[in-house]
Amino acid sequence: MTVSVLGISGSPHRHGNTETLLDSFLDGAKAAGSSVEKVVLKDLDYSPCRGCNACHKTGECVVRDDAIALFGKVLKADCLAIASPIYTMGITAELKGFIDRGQYLWARKFIFKTLYFTDDHIKRHKGLFVSTAGQNWDHVFDGAFPAITAIFNGTGFEYYDNIIANNMDEYKGIKNHPSALKEAYEKGQKVVRVIEKLNITG
């Protein structure tokens, strides 16, 4: 069975450093034989979570927009790569706006108990975070990891790896980084092989 890989680009800015890094990962995944889809959040029509907690009563989101269909795709993918540049020490508002909309899945898991992921399911579903930052600080990604962990937990993915590169301001872009694009490509190939193997051997 072909491994399906979904890439979500959360940058407001097309074909910038983060999306280029995501593309390299997806190219590697495709070369390894997976089916790949990329969704660009800025092209979708969705609003951030309203915090109305209506989903705590119904398990459904009252806002019907593109976010719901995208969560549907997320739940069907074997591998999920979520990409966002670091803005002001965190992920972009576009991506945070999408992640927050997953509250109805939280409600299904913890209030209604209609959504449950087995350990085996989680092991076979790999999540990766793709990011770039202008700053050269090592801790520049730290504020992003918890929200990424939250969406992977909420949608049944193991937080498998990070594909992150800082210091973009000094490199003057990801294309000048000595290793990031190559490593992203290799990680794309590798994760598809790992999922294939798990699907055969369990």
Add this chain to the structure above:
Amino acid sequence: MPVKVLAFAGSPRRNGNSETLLDWVLAAMAKDPDVIMEKIPLTEANINPCKGCNACQKLNRCVQRDGMDRVHDKIIEADIIVLAAPIFCMGIAAQAKMLIDRAQVFTSRKYVLKLPVVPVERKGKRLGVFLSTAGQDWSYVFDAAIPSVKCFYNVIEVKDKDIRYLMVNHVDEKGAILNHPTAKADAERLGASVIAEMRKRLAA
């Protein structure tokens, strides 16, 4: 001399827990007879996300014409800037992150163009207050929000040491904060102490 307080209610839910916390702080501040106060709910502020275009590094202003035009000037004029926002999915709510990211114009002004953000006589005098609430009871639930908040305040000329925090976890449903044992008293104490501190700074 009046103290100018600018407050952002950063939750998509009006009059929920983080905004209630904010209202307690503002009510305590308003006990000072000479306070000019404005509360801006971000749900009504019409602030779009940052486009990441970096045009502000050259133009010294944002290319987007929206509610941030008005908010930009108010941020410069205020003595005390209060940001209240809930934690969703282990990070600050997207609505508040939009405001924070739009402060990029101040980052460009300060660090790229090396221009003043506030008049020199007010530099080092401003205070920031970050108020937050979270449904989870984990003590670390606010950790990921703080770096973004510090960054927001730093670029608008509020130093780390001049940011005050009140963060209340384990309040989820609307109104839950009303039953919290200490939140209201803590908020009132904070509001009073921040005004007192600003009075001292303005008199110095």
